[in-house]
Amino acid sequence: ETVSYGHPQRLRYTLDNDLLTPEQRLFYEENGFLLIRNLVSKQDIDRFRGEFERICRQEIKVPGLVVMRDVAIAKSEFVPDQRAVSKVQDFQEDPELFRYCSLPKILKYVECFIGPNIMAMHTMLINKPPDAGKKTSRHPMHQDLHYFPFRPVDRIVCAWTAMETVNRQNGCLVVLPGSHKGTLQEHDYPEWEGGVNKMYHGVRDYDPEHPRVHLEMEKGDTVFFHPLLIHGSGMNQTQGFRKAISCHYASGDCYYIDVKGTTQENIEKEVKEIIVRRHAVGDELTFKDTWAIRGRLVQGERISM
Ligand SMILES: CCCCCCCCCCCCCCCCC(=O)SCCNC(=O)CCNC(=O)[C@H](O)C(C)(C)COP(=O)(O)OP(=O)(O)OC[C@H]1O[C@@H](n2cnc3c(N)ncnc32)[C@H](O)[C@@H]1OP(=O)(O)O
Numbered sequence: 339e340t341v342s343y344g345h346p347q348r349l350r351y352t353l354d355n356d357l358l359t360p361e362q363r364l365f366y367e368e369n370g371f372l373l374i375r376n377l378v379s380k381q382d383i384d385r386f387r388g389e390f391e392r393i394c395r396q397e398i399k400v401p402g403l404v405v406m407r408d409v410a411i412a413k414s415e416f417v418p419d420q421r422a423v424s425k426v427q428d429f430q431e432d433p434e435l436f437r438y439c440s441l442p443k444i445l446k447y448v449e450c451f452i453g454p455n456i457m458a459m460h461t462m463l464i465n466k467p468p469d470a471g472k473k474t475s476r477h478p479m480h481q482d483l484h485y486f487p488f489r490p491v492d493r494i495v496c497a498w499t500a501m502e503t504v505n506r507q508n509g510c511l512v513v514l515p516g517s518h519k520g521t522l523q524e525h526d527y528p529e530w531e532g533g534v535n536k537m538y539h540g541v542r543d544y545d546p547e548h549p550r551v552h553l554e555m556e557k558g559d560t561v562f563f564h565p566l567l568i569h570g571s572g573m574n575q576t577q578g579f580r581k582a583i584s585c586h587y588a589s590g591d592c593y594y595i596d597v598k599g600t601t602q603e604n605i606e607k608e609v610k611e612i613i614v615r616r617h618a619v620g621d622e623l624t625f626k627d628t629w630a631i632r633g634r635l636v637q638g639e640r641i642s643m
């Protein structure tokens with residue numbers, strides 16, 4: 339939808355605020371993402387990196403933290419350092435890493451998209467490994483909403499910060515601008531010969547002709563994006579571990595939905611299987627509960643989440 343000056347503007351994806359310029363606001367409305375250069379300080383990022391390395395060396399143990407290894411190396415010999423870890427998620431109980439989610443600089447932007455009541459719902463530090471030769475370091479094109487049983491969709495946003503130079507060589511984010519204006523697509527495992535990481539679902543009928551934008555970023559640059567924006571990341575063709583830290587936020591006035599009978603049923607089933615295996619609980623813990631337990635209020639009020 340085009341915005342015409344001189345007429346009341348219908349802005350759906352951003353809220354009235356005095357931080358974003360009109361150009362930035364329109365950019366997010368049209369494209370579904372907004373890149374802010376140099377937002378997080380080098381000092382903060384170095385601290386997050388140090389904490390991540392301590393976790394990998396198993397010097398600290400964080401309750402609830404999930405450590406994921408790349409599927410290509412999952413069966414190889416265990417080494418307690420970052421070479422074995424492709425992602426940690428759910429670091430809400432690690433005060434040092436969780437500082438990222440509460441940084442005032444980040445929250446000021448988040449508020450422009452979801453309002454003053456802010457819940458940190460999902461946290462990740464991604465350590466994309468050098469590809470082991472099977473292209474398993476790729477992340478298929480997907481919409482993050484696929485994983486989320488809460489709404490409304492426009493009151494959810496992701497902040498993703500590069501912890502070092504992130505470019506096409508080491509597998510930067512790839513986005514389909516404007517795809518946030520569509521609906522939630524069906525997701526499933528892509529048919530990749532070399533294997534796919536657990537839960538790395540992709541949009542089933544991904545249109546390779548849709549214009550793509552590679553988001554090349556420097557340390558501290560941060561992109562905010564809508565949960566319907568189709569995005570993924572390429573193979574890491576370098577010898578380094580490409581690092582980024584991210585948090586998905588939702589408004590404290592969002593509400594949970596039942597995904598039964600929707601395209602999200604397949605991910606609900608997988609999450610439940612993992613939880614039953616890991617925590618030896620039965621069906622009494624619902625998909626919603628797993629999110630309500632992880633969510634943390636970082637600003638304002640927790641109304642219905
Ligand atoms: C409480 C968990 C809730 C998780 C909810 C996740 C929600 C995510 C929301 C995200 C929102 C944003 C969008 C995210 C986009 C996609 C994602 O990033 S999804 C999140 C990433 N995926 C996961 O976190 C999956 C959860 N991981 C696990 O459960 C485990 O790490 C594991 C993959 C099951 C591995 O188990 P573990 O016990 O740690 O490992 P092993 O004992 O060595 O291996 C067991 C078995 O699993 C195989 N394996 C290991 N790693 C992988 C892998 N990366 N991919 C696929 N398979 C893997 C391994 O080979 C073993 O297999 P075997 O045949 O039994 O030998």
Ligand SMILES: Nc1ncnc2c1ncn2[C@@H]1O[C@H](COP(=O)(O)OP(=O)(O)OP(=O)(O)O)[C@@H](O)[C@H]1O
Pocket residue numbers: 476477478479506512528540544552569570571572573
């Ligand atoms: N067959 C596919 N199905 C779904 N997603 C794919 C497929 N092939 C690539 N992608 C995704 O597209 C994005 C870019 O992939 P790719 O690794 O090919 O990088 P690229 O930017 O095309 O670089 P290059 O120019 O080296 O090919 C990644 O998110 C990747 O996971």
Ligand SMILES: O=C(O)CCC(=O)C(=O)O
Pocket residue numbers: 462464466477482511569570571582
């Ligand atoms: O850092 C990346 O490769 C992107 C990961 C991603 O999009 C996700 O985990 O949802």
Ligand SMILES: [Fe+2]
Pocket residue numbers: 480481482569
């Ligand atoms: Fe994602």
Ligand SMILES: [Mg+2]
Pocket residue numbers: none
């Ligand atoms: Mg390609």
